Amino acid sequence: MNRHVKINSARIAAQSHFRTLRLGTPFQPRIDALAKTQDWYNWAGYRAPHSLWDEELEYFAIRSQAALFDISPMTKYRIEGPDAEAFLDRVTLRDVTKLRPGRIHYTAWCDDEGFVLDDGTLFRLSPTRFRLCSQERHLPWLLDSAIGFDVTVKEETEAVAGLALQGPTSFAALRDAGFAGVEKLRVFDLADFAHDGSTVTISRTGFTGDLGYELFVPADKALSLWDRLMTSGELHGIRAIGYTALNRARLEAGLIVANADFTTAEHAIRADRLRMPDEIGLGFMIDLEKGHFNGRRAILAARAKCKLRHVLVGLEIEGNIPAEHAIVYHKKSGEVGLVSAAMWSPMAKRNIAIASLARPYGDTVVEDLWVEIYAMRELQYQKLMKRAKVVARPFIKLERRTTTPPADF
Amino acid sequence: MTSFDAIVIGCGHNGLVTAATLATAGRKVLVLEAGKEVGGAARTEEFAPGFRGSSVAHLLNRLHPDVVKTLELEKHGLKIARADFIPSVALSKNGPPLVLHGAYGEVLTGASSSEQSAWRDLRAQLLRYAGILKPFLSRRPPDLDGMSLLETASLGQTALALRKLGKEDMRDFLRVLLMNVADLLDEQLEDIRLKGLLAFDATLGCHLGPRSPTSLLGLYYRLAGETGGAAGAQMLPQGGMGAVVAAIRASAERAGVVIRISAPVAKIVVEKGRAVGVTLDNGEELRASTIVSAINPATTFLDLVGPREIDTGFVRKVKNIRMRGDAAKLNLALDRPPQFTGVDAAGHNGRLVIAPSPDHVERAFNPSKYGEFSQEPVMEITLPSLADPSLAPGGACVLSTVVQYAPYALKEGWVAGKPKFLKAIMAQLEAYAPSIGKSIVHAELLTPADIETRYRMPGGHWHHGELQADQMLMSRPVSSWSGYDTPIEGLFLAGAGSHPGGGVSGAPGLNAAWRIIAMGR
Numbered sequence: 019m020n021r022h023v024k025i026n027s028a029r030i031a032a033q034s035h036f037r038t039l040r041l042g043t044p045f046q047p048r049i050d051a052l053a054k055t056q057d058w059y060n061w062a063g064y065r066a067p068h069s070l071w072d073e074e075l076e077y078f079a080i081r082s083q084a085a086l087f088d089i090s091p092m093t094k095y096r097i098e099g100p101d102a103e104a105f106l107d108r109v110t111l112r113d114v115t116k117l118r119p120g121r122i123h124y125t126a127w128c129d130d131e132g133f134v135l136d137d138g139t140l141f142r143l144s145p146t147r148f149r150l151c152s153q154e155r156h157l158p159w160l161l162d163s164a165i166g167f168d169v170t171v172k173e174e175t176e177a178v179a180g181l182a183l184q185g186p187t188s189f190a191a192l193r194d195a196g197f198a199g200v201e202k203l204r205v206f207d208l209a210d211f212a213h214d215g216s217t218v219t220i221s222r223t224g225f226t227g228d229l230g231y232e233l234f235v236p237a238d239k240a241l242s243l244w245d246r247l248m249t250s251g252e253l254h255g256i257r258a259i260g261y262t263a264l265n266r267a268r269l270e271a272g273l274i275v276a277n278a279d280f281t282t283a284e285h286a287i288r289a290d291r292l293r294m295p296d297e298i299g300l301g302f303m304i305d306l307e308k309g310h311f312n313g314r315r316a317i318l319a320a321r322a323k324c325k326l327r328h329v330l331v332g333l334e335i336e337g338n339i340p341a342e343h344a345i346v347y348h349k350k351s352g353e354v355g356l357v358s359a360a361m362w363s364p365m366a367k368r369n370i371a372i373a374s375l376a377r378p379y380g381d382t383v384v385e386d387l388w389v390e391i392y393a394m395r396e397l398q399y400q401k402l403m404k405r406a407k408v409v410a411r412p413f414i415k416l417e418r419r420t421t422t423p424p425a426d427f
Numbered sequence: 428m429t430s431f432d433a434i435v436i437g438c439g440h441n442g443l444v445t446a447a448t449l450a451t452a453g454r455k456v457l458v459l460e461a462g463k464e465v466g467g468a469a470r471t472e473e474f475a476p477g478f479r480g481s482s483v484a485h486l487l488n489r490l491h492p493d494v495v496k497t498l499e500l501e502k503h504g505l506k507i508a509r510a511d512f513i514p515s516v517a518l519s520k521n522g523p524p525l526v527l528h529g530a531y532g533e534v535l536t537g538a539s540s541s542e543q544s545a546w547r548d549l550r551a552q553l554l555r556y557a558g559i560l561k562p563f564l565s566r567r568p569p570d571l572d573g574m575s576l577l578e579t580a581s582l583g584q585t586a587l588a589l590r591k592l593g594k595e596d597m598r599d600f601l602r603v604l605l606m607n608v609a610d611l612l613d614e615q616l617e618d619i620r621l622k623g624l625l626a627f628d629a630t631l632g633c634h635l636g637p638r639s640p641t642s643l644l645g646l647y648y649r650l651a652g653e654t655g656g657a658a659g660a661q662m663l664p665q666g667g668m669g670a671v672v673a674a675i676r677a678s679a680e681r682a683g684v685v686i687r688i689s690a691p692v693a694k695i696v697v698e699k700g701r702a703v704g705v706t707l708d709n710g711e712e713l714r715a716s717t718i719v720s721a722i723n724p725a726t727t728f729l730d731l732v733g734p735r736e737i738d739t740g741f742v743r744k745v746k747n748i749r750m751r752g753d754a755a756k757l758n759l760a761l762d763r764p765p766q767f768t769g770v771d772a773a774g775h776n777g778r779l780v781i782a783p784s785p786d787h788v789e790r791a792f793n794p795s796k797y798g799e800f801s802q803e804p805v806m807e808i809t810l811p812s813l814a815d816p817s818l819a820p821g822g823a824c825v826l827s828t829v830v831q832y833a834p835y836a837l838k839e840g841w842v843a844g845k846p847k848f849l850k851a852i853m854a855q856l857e858a859y860a861p862s863i864g865k866s867i868v869h870a871e872l873l874t875p876a877d878i879e880t881r882y883r884m885p886g887g888h889w890h891h892g893e894l895q896a897d898q899m900l901m902s903r904p905v906s907s908w909s910g911y912d913t914p915i916e917g918l919f920l921a922g923a924g925s926h927p928g929g930g931v932s933g934a935p936g937l938n939a940a941w942r943i944i945a946m947g948r
Binding site for chain 1: 697699700729733734735736737738739740741742743746914916
């Protein structure tokens with residue numbers, strides 16, 4: 019009886035995690051201090067800010083200053099070993115043998131049926147060491163994929179803290195923080211720099227379509243890195259921001275978000291929600307010339323049998339009312355799709371959206387498309403039928419994103 | 428060098444059947460066998476000087492009639508006659524045995540008259556229900572993704588056959604389909620010897636006890652097989668199982684099949700998702716547009732193709748195929764024929780079963796769940812040299828027995844466990860055939876671990892994958908890929924790991940060949 023009680027109390031003690039409903043990231047003390055709006059959301063189990071003080075101004079911090087965004091909750095895997103390259107070549111769509119050490123590429127991966135499990139960024143840290151960053155968690159899938167490969171796969175989401183520093187003055191802030199040589203980084207380059215007796219990996223990447231960087235440090239060096247950037251960035255207008263601002267910037271950049279613009283295969287309950295890369299604008303990643311990769315057979319078959327039923331497009335919509343989650347019509351009558359993200363773009367000066375359409379609409383039939391916007395006006399919907407035009411993504415192209423060395427704003 | 432249309436990996440009986448069928452349809456076929464002999468686990472081997480026996484499979488009870496017909500096996504030396512049918516004898520320690528004569532007990536002796544009439548009814552019912560499932564043996568499993576008109580039509584015939592049973596019988600068929608065999612037997616029979624025998628037959632070769640759910644399916648699988656047109660009939664082939672394989676081989680070679688022995692395949696060569704050839708372990712590369720693997724599905728994909736050429740989900744499924752054998756084979760060389768208590772001369776020519784009751788079989792099964800062998804194992808015994816004296820020196824005798832339960836992953840390991848298990852088996856034999864121990868010249872016990880090594884059968888499982896409800900039909904060897912084709916274009920499976928399963932039937936091999944031909948390859 020006593021033993022029973024003991025085991026129970028030990029178990030209860032070990033279960034105390036449930037008392038913390040949302041985890042804090044390694045940057046939480048700093049973010050909490052700045053969180054004037056107390057506007058939180060759940061990002062993969064972490065307490066993450068929608069906004070910190072003003073979502074409009076936070077957005078403009080990205081476009082005119084330097085915005086600091088905590089990306090620690092992003093799922094990160096460390097993939098290491100002699101077969102790491104071959105392993106990732108089999109798991110992901112793009113040709114990993116073409117990814118040189120010190121480089122990053124945006125990629126995606128599929129299940130056997132060719133449906134997208136997730137998209138993410140792959141960092142090649144050395145010839146035999148990689149970091150895979152993604153929205154969802156994939157450890158069982160990656161471990162089962164490692165069967166037959168000399169490779170280890172470890173989840174390092176908690177161990178590694180991450181920051182995105184984005185905006186025109188982001189380079190100046192980094193330079194003034196003393197990261198000598200950071201000016202040499204071209205888009206999708208990465209390099210290690212000394213920080214607080216440890217190392218920070220800085221890459222010229224981001225989710226904004228702007229000049230920007232991402233920084234990864236061991237969790238225990240997170241706060242000193244934050245302070246270092248905030249200090250050096252002070253005169254460059256550095257501001258901490260929340261997700262709402264970032265989400266606008268990514269939409270202008272035409273970037274998609276898993277489980278917002280498409281449903282990942284392991285989350286989809288309804289069979290018609292599954293998407294192949296070709297159906298969400300990721301067909302360019304598919305490399306049929308490289309060796310075998312997950313989903314190859316199914317993707318080839320779907321292409322051959324014309325079984326690709328959907329297409330993801332950028333839309334420009336007349337007027338200035340955001341068409342968020344609006345239904346897309348052909349000839350104002352037949353439903354042909356849905357808008358997954360929309361905004362009035364201050365940079366493009368256009369009303370933009372990302373939408374998923376049922377082929378042939380958006381593919382071969384692009385004329386006479388409309389969206390129906392329900393605008394709430396004092397407890398009444400005003401229904402607006404607005405013309406939509408399929409346009410290329412990204413919606414904005416900023417020269418400063420790619421100019422190397424970056425200009426000193 | 429001759430070029431081939433198809434290369435078949437593995438010269439077990441299924442590999443030979445596929446090769447012969449393809450060759451008959453005009454393909455040039457090469458069969459590659461890793462070992463020094465053909466036949467796989469269906470061979471006749473000398474296990475002691477002058478003593479020969481069927482190494483693993485020893486009874487012919489399900490060689491598919493389509494195989495016999497397509498390959499014209501009777502022209503090539505296979506003899507099947509009603510006179511060859513052998514009885515099943517349920518041994519009893521005290522008192523006379525119970526005997527099922529003819530094709531699975533057309534006549535029952537040694538039981539009360541009420542039991543005889545109960546058996547007549549049950550036998551008829553079992554054969555009727557097994558008959559519903561029988562057509563599935565000779566075709567691809569139903570394809571849930573979309574079937575051809577022909578496939579849909581033949582599935583419709585099954586539905587029709589079900590309707591023909593009549594309302595009551597159809598309901599009962601569906602009611603009992605997934606039952607355990609012990610419960611069904613308890614509903615209809617009294618005699619524990621008869622129930623023991625049926626419980627043994629239902630679970631033979633599977634990791635199931637008579638009270639495990641779905642164990643009745645094993646009995647249906649057995650009774651869906653036929654010999655010489657009689658369902659459930661069994662015989663001891665003259666010359667051992669190797670003679671059956673020799674007939675299939677003769678048919679194959681007559682059709683132009685080339686067989687290479689001692690040619691282990693190291694790799695199936697895959698280029699852009701298509702199988703284009705094989706590499707032998709000496710580095711020699713052979714090319715063909717169709718590659719057929721008549722070996723284990725897990726070996727095929729995890730070793731020969733390799734996980735790099737297939738999708739992760741498929742690797743998961745293949746790794747999850749349960750294939751840990753639970754049966755051992757004991758071959759005894761005896762200096763004189765044994766005398767089983769109460770059994771007459773005809774009985775000694777039959778299949779002698781030690782499975783005194785369903786409880787006994789269940790108790791024998793229990794330890795195997797926890798990695799231990801049965802202390803009082805159950806077994807089926809044959810004495811093939813009585814009818815075929817060529818198998819043993821004059822006056823001597825071969826005893827061939829399949830024994831369970833002998834879990835592949837024995838907790839103490841088979842090195843330590845094997846002598847102990849042999850002792851347990853001999854104690855059982857001694858109880859039914861007193862002083863048999865004194866006549867032993869040589870004993871060869873093949874545990875699942877031995878069977879794995881010697882016959883290249885992972886887990887030492889003669890079905891190449893547990894034959895249970897979740898690994899049958901469209902789930903065999905794995906779901907989505909049960910129709911002999913595989914995710915690798917041009918690579919086909921043809922072994923017992925595919926539908927319908929193991930035993931010397933040739934059905935997987937024949938179905939695979941038909942599939943390959945139907946695809947126009």
